[in-house]
Amino acid sequence: xxxxxxxxxxxxxxxxxxxxxxxxxxxxxxxxxxxxxxxxxxxxxxxxxxxxxxxxxxxxxxxxxxxxxxxxxxxxxxxxxxxxxxxxxxxxxxxxxxxxxxxxxxxxxxxxxxxxxxxxxxxxxxxxxxxxxxxxxxxxxxxxxxxxxxxxxxxxxxxxxxxx
Numbered sequence: 001x002x003x004x005x006x007x008x009x010x011x012x013x014x015x016x017x018x019x020x021x022x023x024x025x026x027x028x029x030x031x032x033x034x035x036x037x038x039x040x041x042x043x044x045x046x047x048x049x050x051x052x053x054x055x056x057x058x059x060x061x062x063x064x065x066x067x068x069x070x071x072x073x074x075x076x077x078x079x080x081x082x083x084x085x086x087x088x089x090x091x092x093x094x095x096x097x098x099x100x101x102x103x104x105x106x107x108x109x110x111x112x113x114x115x116x117x118x119x120x121x122x123x124x125x126x127x128x129x130x131x132x133x134x135x136x137x138x139x140x141x142x143x144x145x146x147x148x149x150x151x152x153x154x155x156x157x158x159x160x161x162x163x164x
Contacts, residue, residue: 041101044091045091047089050089050091056104058104059106083115085111086111086114087109088108089109090107090109091104092104
């Protein structure tokens with residue numbers, strides 16, 4: 001009884017037991033495939049990946065132009081006695097309902113995690129709409145029979161200047 005092989009207690013047959021094997025895919029093919037796929041319909045993670053694609057470069061130029069136009073960002077020499085908060089681009093694909101690519105969007109964000117409270121900043125403010133506020137506005141709209149429209153603006157200052 002000591003040399004008996006333990007019997008299976010489950011009935012699920014795993015791949016190695018049914019005699020089938022997955023075909024081996026050459027590593028070179030996988031590397032080539034991932035490079036090609038990244039260029040067309042994947043979001044880059046770094047500037048080095050995005051700089052080779054004209055659509056991503058155009059999206060970055062649009063983002064920087066909007067920041068300059070709205071006077072929300074400017075490139076200045078760094079002060080000697082201050083810590084510098086870095087920034088980076090975030091790349092997002094905006095898709096249509098059918099999954100096709102509608103546009104390439106680049107967003108410049110600050111690397112806020114490098115700041116220390118009390119040294120680099122003393123207070124924060126982030127405007128956010130709470131779900132309760134949205135429900136209140138929607139219920140007022142419905143009770144008055146108003147129509148609700150959704151619009152997209154490339155930046156908040158564009159929305160303020162246009163007639164909504």
